[in-house]
Amino acid sequence: MVEQALLLARVAFVVLLYLFVWRVVRLSVRDVRAPQESLILSPEAARAAGFDLGEPPAAAADEPGELVVRDSPVFPVGTRVVLDDEVVFGRSEDCEVVLAADATVSARHARVFERGGARYLEDLGSTNGTFVNGVQLAAERQLRPGDTVQIGATELVYGRSGR
Amino acid sequence: MIAALRTARNRELVNLVLVSLLVVTGFGAVFVARENAVESSSLSYAALFIALYLAAHVVLRLTLRNADPYLLPLAALLTAVGLIEIYRIDPELARDQGLWIVLGLVLFTAVVVAFRDVRRLEQLRYTCGVAAVILLAATAVLGTEVNGARLWIRAGGYQIQPGEFAKVLLVVFVAGYLRANREVLTHPARRLLGVGLPALRHLLPLLSMWGAALVLLVAVNDLGSSLLYFSILLAMVYLATGRWLYVGGGVAVFAVGALAAVQAAPHVQDRIDIWLDPWRTPQTTGYQIVQSLYSIADGGVFGTGFGRGFVLVGDRTVIPDAHTDFIFSVIATETGLAGAAGLLLVYLAFVYRGMKLASLADDGFTKLLAAGLSFALGFQAFVIVAGVTKLLPLTGITLPFVSYGGSSIVANFGLLALLLCVSNHVNRPAGT
Numbered sequence: 001m002v003e004q005a006l007l008l009a010r011v012a013f014v015v016l017l018y019l020f021v022w023r024v025v026r027l028s029v030r031d032v033r034a035p036q037e038s039l040i041l042s043p044e045a046a047r048a049a050g051f052d053l054g055e056p057p058a059a060a061a062d063e064p065g066e067l068v069v070r071d072s073p074v075f076p077v078g079t080r081v082v083l084d085d086e087v088v089f090g091r092s093e094d095c096e097v098v099l100a101a102d103a104t105v106s107a108r109h110a111r112v113f114e115r116g117g118a119r120y121l122e123d124l125g126s127t128n129g130t131f132v133n134g135v136q137l138a139a140e141r142q143l144r145p146g147d148t149v150q151i152g153a154t155e156l157v158y159g160r161s162g163r
Numbered sequence: 164m165i166a167a168l169r170t171a172r173n174r175e176l177v178n179l180v181l182v183s184l185l186v187v188t189g190f191g192a193v194f195v196a197r198e199n200a201v202e203s204s205s206l207s208y209a210a211l212f213i214a215l216y217l218a219a220h221v222v223l224r225l226t227l228r229n230a231d232p233y234l235l236p237l238a239a240l241l242t243a244v245g246l247i248e249i250y251r252i253d254p255e256l257a258r259d260q261g262l263w264i265v266l267g268l269v270l271f272t273a274v275v276v277a278f279r280d281v282r283r284l285e286q287l288r289y290t291c292g293v294a295a296v297i298l299l300a301a302t303a304v305l306g307t308e309v310n311g312a313r314l315w316i317r318a319g320g321y322q323i324q325p326g327e328f329a330k331v332l333l334v335v336f337v338a339g340y341l342r343a344n345r346e347v348l349t350h351p352a353r354r355l356l357g358v359g360l361p362a363l364r365h366l367l368p369l370l371s372m373w374g375a376a377l378v379l380l381v382a383v384n385d386l387g388s389s390l391l392y393f394s395i396l397l398a399m400v401y402l403a404t405g406r407w408l409y410v411g412g413g414v415a416v417f418a419v420g421a422l423a424a425v426q427a428a429p430h431v432q433d434r435i436d437i438w439l440d441p442w443r444t445p446q447t448t449g450y451q452i453v454q455s456l457y458s459i460a461d462g463g464v465f466g467t468g469f470g471r472g473f474v475l476v477g478d479r480t481v482i483p484d485a486h487t488d489f490i491f492s493v494i495a496t497e498t499g500l501a502g503a504a505g506l507l508l509v510y511l512a513f514v515y516r517g518m519k520l521a522s523l524a525d526d527g528f529t530k531l532l533a534a535g536l537s538f539a540l541g542f543q544a545f546v547i548v549a550g551v552t553k554l555l556p557l558t559g560i561t562l563p564f565v566s567y568g569g570s571s572i573v574a575n576f577g578l579l580a581l582l583l584c585v586s587n588h589v590n591r592p593a594g595t
Contacts, residue, residue: 009192024512125346
């Protein structure tokens with residue numbers, strides 16, 4: 001009698017333990033299978049699957065974009081920053097655009113880079129943040145013509161050069 | 164209606180009920196198997212245990228409504244398995260463990276209430292760093308030596324192991340420090356021999372933490388904690404910067420330090436000799452690890468069942484320190500490969516939940532905090548399980564949540580509370 005009870009307890013213990021593990025694993029499998037939206041689809045595949053990506057970025061490609069200074073304690077208004085593969089903004093001497101006189105700018109503050117014909121802005125962990133149209137950047141973000149970028153006290157407007 | 168009931172907290176309750184069934188099964192089995200040795204009143208420890216975790220559940224219902232519904236039950240399950248085996252070894256120890264869980268719950272509640280918004284912790288990062296260093300320094304100066312390592316401070320009849328608390332504080336400090344300096348460490352301004360190196364003033368806190376871990380290794384003879392702190396640092400630096408340079412440099416520094424420690428401290432050399440061949444001295448220095456391996460082998464696939472394993476000889480355990488460092492061997496004896504592997508899966512699930520939180524978190528500090536805390540817990544479990552199975556040299560650290568020990572239980576409740584605060588922040592409804 002006692003032996004049967006102990007055997008039952010042994011089986012019950014292992015079954016309960018694995019039942020519990022299974023509950024967590026089942027959830028994890030769901031996480032892995034969850035649709036990743038368009039992040040892993042190419043733009044064409046995403047459009048074919050019915051996702052609305054706005055205007056195709058292909059139209060914006062190939063022309064080097066530029067940022068035009070609208071207001072800055074460092075540069076005169078109207079200064080053009082031509083964007084090549086990657087441009088880093090910051091107070092440090094080795095940045096492409098040096099904003100040394102502005103104490104609210106971090107050593108390496110933000111960067112603009114090219115990917116797939118579109119241009120993206122990314123904050124490099126700056127102390128005071130980088131803003132696009134008044135909204136602080138949390139992740140990298142694609143720039144669209146007319147966007148206002150604020151780094152420290154400097155405001156720049158994104159556009160395509162040659163217009 | 165049904166959907167409305169499927170909240171995070173209700174899920175948590177279902178999981179806790181499952182754990183409660185497990186506790187009842189385990190305590191019942193031990194009681195039946197050791198009827199002549201165990202008093203029936205000791206069964207109330209199981210009831211106390213269940214009541215404590217239900218209390219923690221109520222705390223979460225009141226404070227962190229959106230917290231992850233799996234972390235608390237996972238911790239409860241680990242504590243439950245530990246408690247059943249501790250009860251099996253000595254019911255009085257199980258009562259004490261119950262008291263440590265009460266203290267842990269007090270800290271848990273305090274942390275949950277104080278840091279509901281976990282980002283507030285970021286301002287306290289230097290306080291946490293200094294507190295961690297003070298705790299470790301105090302151990303080195305005031306500590307008493309047990310088995311060749313100086314881990315304990317005696318105070319009023321109790322022993323405190325400050326290293327366990329330092330572990331959690333260290334993760335908070337490193338998360339805050341890396342968040343502030345991530346940028347200069349990842350995109351350094353200077354280059355030396357073609358390798359980007361940040362300025363010394365940015366590296367200094369990092370280097371001094373590494374130095375402290377090494378000093379700890381040599382001064383306190385605590386190979387396990389030193390390895391643990393070092394790995395936490397490396398893992399978090401790699402998570403923050405994605406640069407192998409720091410990992411490679413760190414491993415090289417640690418290797419040199421470990422070699423120096425082997426030369427300087429005979430204790431460390433002994434540990435390594437035992438690890439390489441415990442059967443050369445099976446009755447003396449190799450005794451503990453040899454008995455551990457026999458016990459694990461004895462368990463087979465399904466184990467001997469609770470209360471039926473060859474764990475006690477008279478009043479003494481076959482493996483010295485069976486209730487703390489070697490609890491995994493006892494679990495493997497009585498629940499077999501099935502139970503021991505299940506336990507490791509539970510750790511894996513815990514770390515998975517933590518890493519998932521880290522990937523969902525939206526700011527650098529909480530990301531690093533969640534990843535660092537879950538890495539610390541998982542790696543600690545790895546080091547001690549590897550130690551008792553002779554995969555790595557044995558180092559005296561506890562199996563988190565499972566081993567008997569007040570400092571370990573209380574500190575890990577603090578860790579759990581922080582992870583839950585992070586998860587509440589991550590899972591908050593949009594727009595709040």
